[in-house]
Amino acid sequence: MDPILVTNNLIDGVLMGMLYSLVALGLALIFGVMDIINFPHGDYVMIAAYISWLIAMAFWVDPSVTALLTVPLFFLFGVAIYKSVIHPILGAEPLIQIAVTVGLGYVLENIALAIWHAEPKSFPAPWFNFGLNFGGLSISVAKLIAATVSVISLYLTHWLLTKTKFGLAMRATSANRLIAPLMGIDVEKVYSVTFGLGIALTALGASLYMMWAQTNPYLGSSFSLLAWVIVAMGGLGGVVGVIYSGLIVGVLEALGNTFISPSARLAVIYLAFFLVLWFRPRGLFAKR
Amino acid sequence: MSTPMLQLRSVEAGYGEFRVLHGINLRVDKGEIVALVGPNGAGKTTTLRTILHMTTLYRGEITFEGKDITKVPTHKIVEKGITMVPEGRGLFNPLTVYENLLAGAYTKKAMEKLEDSLEFVYSLFPRLKERRSQVAGTLSGGEAQMLAIARALMSRPKFLMLDEPSLGLAPKIVLEIFDTVVKLRDLGTTILIVEQHVKNSLEIADRAYVMEMGQIVLEGEGRALLSDERLRKAYLII
Ligand SMILES: Nc1ncnc2c1ncn2[C@@H]1O[C@H](COP(=O)(O)OP(=O)(O)OP(=O)(O)O)[C@@H](O)[C@H]1O
Numbered sequence: 001m002d003p004i005l006v007t008n009n010l011i012d013g014v015l016m017g018m019l020y021s022l023v024a025l026g027l028a029l030i031f032g033v034m035d036i037i038n039f040p041h042g043d044y045v046m047i048a049a050y051i052s053w054l055i056a057m058a059f060w061v062d063p064s065v066t067a068l069l070t071v072p073l074f075f076l077f078g079v080a081i082y083k084s085v086i087h088p089i090l091g092a093e094p095l096i097q098i099a100v101t102v103g104l105g106y107v108l109e110n111i112a113l114a115i116w117h118a119e120p121k122s123f124p125a126p127w128f129n130f131g132l133n134f135g136g137l138s139i140s141v142a143k144l145i146a147a148t149v150s151v152i153s154l155y156l157t158h159w160l161l162t163k164t165k166f167g168l169a170m171r172a173t174s175a176n177r178l179i180a181p182l183m184g185i186d187v188e189k190v191y192s193v194t195f196g197l198g199i200a201l202t203a204l205g206a207s208l209y210m211m212w213a214q215t216n217p218y219l220g221s222s223f224s225l226l227a228w229v230i231v232a233m234g235g236l237g238g239v240v241g242v243i244y245s246g247l248i249v250g251v252l253e254a255l256g257n258t259f260i261s262p263s264a265r266l267a268v269i270y271l272a273f274f275l276v277l278w279f280r281p282r283g284l285f286a287k288r
Numbered sequence: 289m290s291t292p293m294l295q296l297r298s299v300e301a302g303y304g305e306f307r308v309l310h311g312i313n314l315r316v317d318k319g320e321i322v323a324l325v326g327p328n329g330a331g332k333t334t335t336l337r338t339i340l341h342m343t344t345l346y347r348g349e350i351t352f353e354g355k356d357i358t359k360v361p362t363h364k365i366v367e368k369g370i371t372m373v374p375e376g377r378g379l380f381n382p383l384t385v386y387e388n389l390l391a392g393a394y395t396k397k398a399m400e401k402l403e404d405s406l407e408f409v410y411s412l413f414p415r416l417k418e419r420r421s422q423v424a425g426t427l428s429g430g431e432a433q434m435l436a437i438a439r440a441l442m443s444r445p446k447f448l449m450l451d452e453p454s455l456g457l458a459p460k461i462v463l464e465i466f467d468t469v470v471k472l473r474d475l476g477t478t479i480l481i482v483e484q485h486v487k488n489s490l491e492i493a494d495r496a497y498v499m500e501m502g503q504i505v506l507e508g509e510g511r512a513l514l515s516d517e518r519l520r521k522a523y524l525i526i
């Protein structure tokens with residue numbers, strides 16, 4: 001095996017891992033703070049990728065720039081979904097939550113199918129989709145930008161959670177939602193902002209991803225799976241746990257790609273996932 | 289007669305379809321300690337939670353400083369100056385002692401007085417200052433109860449409700465908690481306390497209510513109730 005190719009793929013895996021962490025962070029927030037199982041998390045990435053593509057085509061700008069619109073738009077979309085669909089199932093049986101959120105995912109998928117059909121869409125004139133070469137090594141500039149923005153966003157979210165008053169309200173609500181109101185915390189507000197934020201992060205991930213990739217109606221399910229694996233592996237490790245398990249997933253994907261075959265990538269991730277859950281059922285970063 | 293700080297009139301409340309309170313009349317005046325006692329399942333916790341809009345209210349009126357609060361959401365009631373040390377403490381276990389206190393001072397008014405309040409609760413419970421970076425979930429029972437009380441005080445309540453603050457604590461700590469309650473009253477906080485330690489609480493209470501099966505069955509001055517034959521029999525106070 002060519003060492004340069006392996007190194008290239010590993011770097012790619014690390015960069016992709018950061019993007020996956022970003023998407024998974026939204027899921028982790030929604031699950032951690034609201035105890036809502038947002039199964040079709042990746043479908044929000046998929047829809048956001050289309051919206052990003054539409055805006056890029058309309059203004060003829062790189063999809064990364066469209067994040068300026070998709071992120072606030074999806075924050076509002078998240079709040080609207082929370083108020084209309086999620087709020088009524090808060091505290092309902094897990095089965096009902098699964099049915100409703102999974103159903104919502106199918107609705108999003110079918111909307112995409114109806115409007116854009118199954119053919120993939122990508123922006124034809126991307127600005128950053130080229131490689132930087134260092135003696136044989138080639139690093140994708142688009143992915144480097146995506147990873148950098150992801151890391152910054154992960155850090156900002158960590159800062160929000162640990163250093164701000166609203167973050168304290170989010171963590172208090174997560175720890176004990178019945179008691180939080182006794183502090184004067186408006187739990188409804190915490191919930192709608194958390195859901196909006198979680199969905200806004202998927203939009204950021206999508207606009208970054210579209211710098212080099214294509215979207216199709218089924219993009220959602222692979223992002224959902226990745227996000228779920230990352231959150232489950234990250235356990236109770238907070239933002240840091242999400243970053244590490246995102247890295248692991250990105251690198252594993254790259255290794256599977258390199259050493260086995262591109263079609264084996266998800267299988268490798270799953271195998272690792274089962275091994276982790278076997279030995280550390282509460283996740284890699286759980287305290288107990 | 290001046291307006292009571294808190295007044296419940298014919299309050300009927302419960303959980304969904306399940307009625308627990310059947311017409312509660314209760315009053316707390318400014319500067320008082322009022323005790324609410326009664327057997328398990330009588331509805332004491334439900335009464336406190338109903339005041340904070342955490343149950344279903346079917347009928348009746350609840351006023352705080354003369355204003356109706358039955359339609360006010362819990363977090364807004366807290367802003368008005370009521371709070372509760374909940375049954376079982378209800379700490380934010382993964383958060384540190386300091387973060388729990390910070391959360392207690394979440395309202396705008398309370399946040400402005402944060403430094404003062406911290407100093408006050410640390411002087412009341414020096415143990416908490418030593419343990420401020422410790423995760424709340426790892427505190428001992430006594431420390432946890434101190435934190436629950438301190439966290440409630442961080443919101444600068446005019447009116448503080450305590451639900452069985454001495455539950456599961458060693459006798460010496462129980463006495464400390466009762467001393468603290470008296471101290472808080474002397475510093476100007478009005479208090480409604482639910483207790484299993486009937487004798488202790490009646491001794492410190494200005495007035496008390498006895499509750500059974502969702503109704504008030506007896507009321508009077510704390511010490512007078514202590515010598516009430518019915519109460520002594522029911523609670524085996526000798
Ligand atoms: N969340 C709830 N949902 C339904 N019923 C409840 C709930 N909480 C309490 N109850 C019921 O309401 C009744 C009164 O309970 P409550 O907790 O108010 O009693 P209590 O006087 O505080 O008792 P204890 O001394 O044991 O704390 C009980 O029959 C109880 O089963």
Ligand SMILES: [Mg+2]
Pocket residue numbers: 332333334375451
């Ligand atoms: Mg009780």
